[in-house]
Amino acid sequence: MARRSVPILRQLLTSPSTNLTPTRSVxxxxxxxxxxxxxxxxxxxxxxxxLVTGAVEHVMAAMHAxxxxxxxxxxxxxxxxxxxxxxxxxxxxxxxxxxxxTPMGGGVSSLNVQxxxxxxxxxxxxxxxNLPGLHTKHDNVDIVVIRENxxxxxxxxxxxxxxxxxxxxxxxxKFCSERIAKYAFEYAYLNNRKKVTAxxxxxxxxxxxxxFLESCREVATKYPGIKYNEIIVDNCCMQLVSKPExxxxxxxxxxxxxLVANTAAGIAGGTGVMPGGNVGADHAVFExxxxxxxxxxxxxxxxxxxxxxxxxxxSAMMLRHLQxxxxxxxxxxxxxxxxxxxxxxxxxxxxTSTTQEVVDAVIAAID
Amino acid sequence: MATQLLxxxxxxxxxxxxxxxxxxxxxxxxxxxATGPxxxxxxxxxxxxxEIADSVxxxxxxxxxxxxxxxxxVGDQIDPRTQSFLxxxxxxxxxxxxxxxxxxxATPIGKGHRSLNLTLRKELSLYANVRPCNSLPxxxxxxxDVNLITIRENxxxxxxxxxxxxxxxxxxxxxxxxRQAxxxxxxxxxxxxxxxxxERVSAxxxxxxxxxxxxxxxxxxxxxxxxYPEITYEEVVIDNCCMMLVxxxxxxxxxxxxxxxxxxxxxxxxxxxxxxxxxxxxxxxxGGIALAEAVHGSAPDIAGKNLANPTALLLSAVTMLRHxxxxxxxxxxxxxxxxxxxxxxYRTADLGGSSKTTEFTEAICNHL
Numbered sequence: 001m002a003r004r005s006v007p008i009l010r011q012l013l014t015s016p017s018t019n020l021t022p023t024r025s026v027x028x029x030x031x032x033x034x035x036x037x038x039x040x041x042x043x044x045x046x047x048x049x050x051l052v053t054g055a056v057e058h059v060m061a062a063m064h065a066x067x068x069x070x071x072x073x074x075x076x077x078x079x080x081x082x083x084x085x086x087x088x089x090x091x092x093x094x095x096x097x098x099x100x101x102t103p104m105g106g107g108v109s110s111l112n113v114q115x116x117x118x119x120x121x122x123x124x125x126x127x128x129x130n131l132p133g134l135h136t137k138h139d140n141v142d143i144v145v146i147r148e149n150x151x152x153x154x155x156x157x158x159x160x161x162x163x164x165x166x167x168x169x170x171x172x173x174k175f176c177s178e179r180i181a182k183y184a185f186e187y188a189y190l191n192n193r194k195k196v197t198a199x200x201x202x203x204x205x206x207x208x209x210x211x212f213l214e215s216c217r218e219v220a221t222k223y224p225g226i227k228y229n230e231i232i233v234d235n236c237c238m239q240l241v242s243k244p245e246x247x248x249x250x251x252x253x254x255x256x257x258x259l260v261a262n263t264a265a266g267i268a269g270g271t272g273v274m275p276g277g278n279v280g281a282d283h284a285v286f287e288x289x290x291x292x293x294x295x296x297x298x299x300x301x302x303x304x305x306x307x308x309x310x311x312x313x314x315s316a317m318m319l320r321h322l323q324x325x326x327x328x329x330x331x332x333x334x335x336x337x338x339x340x341x342x343x344x345x346x347x348x349x350x351x352t353s354t355t356q357e358v359v360d361a362v363i364a365a366i367d
Numbered sequence: 368m369a370t371q372l373l374x375x376x377x378x379x380x381x382x383x384x385x386x387x388x389x390x391x392x393x394x395x396x397x398x399x400x401a402t403g404p405x406x407x408x409x410x411x412x413x414x415x416x417x418e419i420a421d422s423v424x425x426x427x428x429x430x431x432x433x434x435x436x437x438x439x440x441v442g443d444q445i446d447p448r449t450q451s452f453l454x455x456x457x458x459x460x461x462x463x464x465x466x467x468x469x470x471x472x473a474t475p476i477g478k479g480h481r482s483l484n485l486t487l488r489k490e491l492s493l494y495a496n497v498r499p500c501n502s503l504p505x506x507x508x509x510x511x512d513v514n515l516i517t518i519r520e521n522x523x524x525x526x527x528x529x530x531x532x533x534x535x536x537x538x539x540x541x542x543x544x545x546r547q548a549x550x551x552x553x554x555x556x557x558x559x560x561x562x563x564x565x566e567r568v569s570a571x572x573x574x575x576x577x578x579x580x581x582x583x584x585x586x587x588x589x590x591x592x593x594x595y596p597e598i599t600y601e602e603v604v605i606d607n608c609c610m611m612l613v614x615x616x617x618x619x620x621x622x623x624x625x626x627x628x629x630x631x632x633x634x635x636x637x638x639x640x641x642x643x644x645x646x647x648x649x650x651x652x653x654g655g656i657a658l659a660e661a662v663h664g665s666a667p668d669i670a671g672k673n674l675a676n677p678t679a680l681l682l683s684a685v686t687m688l689r690h691x692x693x694x695x696x697x698x699x700x701x702x703x704x705x706x707x708x709x710x711x712x713y714r715t716a717d718l719g720g721s722s723k724t725t726e727f728t729e730a731i732c733n734h735l
Binding site for chain 1: 526532537538573575583631635639
């Protein structure tokens with residue numbers, strides 16, 4: 001009997017970090033020719049953007065992932081995104097982006113918003129979850145915020161009625177509300193998520209948010225296996241800081257989505273580690289999930305201490321989107337192992353490493 | 368007749384000393400120099416309202432606060448002069464007294480009348496909602512160092528209620544920002560910061576996207592900031608603000624915001640300290656009117672059972688006292704409340720204890 005229990009004992013005594021080794025239980029059968037390298041447009045952007053996109057390129061090269069990058073320079077103070085960049089994204093269908101700074105009140109519409117509208121990237125997704133090993137005030141957080149990306153309060157339709165009185169239009173259409181609701185439920189269905197929560201303020205904005213809710217309810221009836229509920233946005237923020245474990249997938253209009261995504265990112269570990277992206281019917285742009293509107297400060301740039309984890313996890317999402325699941329799993333496991341070990345962490349996670357040190361650690365952890 | 372002459376002379380002196388009777392500072396000053404008790408309107412409200420209002424009255428009596436309450440109840444018929452269930456007399460009483468305390472009011476269902484909160488807001492021109500959010504020592508939440516005040520513009524912005532359907536399936540909602548309302552709330556925010564010894568005022572906005580509307584709000588805040596050089600002024604984008612609040616709320620001091628952001632951020636801050644059952648709130652109106660209120664619901668399921676937590680209404684009453692410049696009484700009552708909660712022995716059911724409302728109130732009176 002002692003002999004029979006030896007393998008069990010051996011399994012029990014193995015250290016917990018080996019739980020992160022991916023087990024090859026699911027066989028992925030590619031089509032012949034799927035391994036040909038795919039082109040991905042990369043936009044380094046402003047601030048810490050070039051640093052973190054450089055980190056991703058470095059890691060991809062070390063992994064020999066079948067992607068090659070076409071780099072284009074775009075900066076936040078340009079009036080429009082250059083046509084060649086848009087054409088490249090339309091050709092490649094996938095883009096990786098660092099942050100683009102938006103000048104404050106300068107009369108230039110944000111380039112991020114422009115890009116989303118031109119490429120019709122109507123869903124913005126942020127995955128906020130507790131990384132094992134990263135201690136935060138809230139546990140059991142695993143929230144995906146899906147936010148309508150094209151209309152709502154960010155329509156940019158403002159005018160001065162008379163001097164001293166300014167009006168801004170918030171536009172909600174059935175078409176856009178329906179497609180974001182469909183995307184949210186489809187995401188929940190394909191990723192085995194159990195609940196979708198719609199965030200709104202329909203007690204005050206009865207017609208606008210009422211239309212959004214109507215669309216969500218209609219789509220909910222088509223997915224009887226997924227639970228659906230609604231929550232008012234101020235109550236939602238209050239619940240997020242006290243009981244975040246009750247939320248699973250959240251679908252929201254544009255502005256509330258911005259706030260909820262940043263709040264959820266803050267409670268789960270900070271914007272430096274949350275992956276995300278924008279997706280439309282034809283194209284996808286992957287970037288840091290919730291950037292809280294900034295592109296890093298000068299000091300981070302000088303000392304090269306920006307956190308590459310968010311963009312690395314987003315690039316893993318990109319690899320899955322490009323149908324290279326094995327590479328995506330390896331990258332994610334490596335990043336999570338580095339965070340769990342705790343030795344190489346940048347300043348926003350409480351450590352002192354530089355970006356390059358974290359990248360080297362991730363490359364070393366890839367098996 | 369002699370007393371009548373004296374009283375007239377006294378009111379003459381007071382009015383000469385206050386050349387600008389509508390500024391909040393001078394009106395408050397005239398309260399504390401008046402002889403006799405200050406009259407205040409009390410709306411006990413529905414559900415647990417009457418119990419917690421009794422709590423407040425008991426604590427104030429024990430602390431010997433010179434306030435005489437005028438109680439008004441929500442009627443059961445629509446008053447045509449106000450288009451709601453609140454009578455004209457109630458509103459006049461608040462206008463006359465200048466201060467009020469409101470318990471939770473359930474919204475009556477039906478058409479043909481305005482909601483109670485909307486009536487109060489429009490008739491009394493309540494333009495700023497002030498919520499001091501302070502962590503309660505002894506009541507452990509995930510955040511222990513919250514010490515900030517949110518000041519929210521209460522009249523315009525996204526909540527104007529101006530929506531219409533353009534064509535089928537397309538709805539437009541107007542967000543209105545005016546210079547006048549933004550200046551008013553910015554003035555109040557800086558005035559509050561100065562009188563309460565706060566060092567920093569942060570304006571929360573999304574002017575990188577909504578450039579003209581939030582841009583106007585920011586311009587007005589900057590103008591007012593120049594008049595108060597000793598107070599630091601900064602501008603924070605709202606998504607950055609949300610993130611910083613959940614990571615490190617100690618970074619903020621006074622926050623001033625337009626309507627929608629204010630709604631969300633003030634509820635977020637209430638969540639940081641333990642929920643709406645512990646958060647005080649005060650609405651400031653034109654002419655220095657202050658209406659303190661409890662922002663939680665009327666909880667009809669525990670009404671009348673002596674289980675309600677009066678903390679929110681008590682702390683709101685303390686905010687009202689501070690508006691009246693009765694700082695020593697306010698401090699005494701606030702310390703009594705905090706000591707009772709920190710003590711842990713007398714806590715109501717929602718804080719994890721088992722005391723009744725009356726026991727909790729008595730414990731506070733004993734701690735005075």
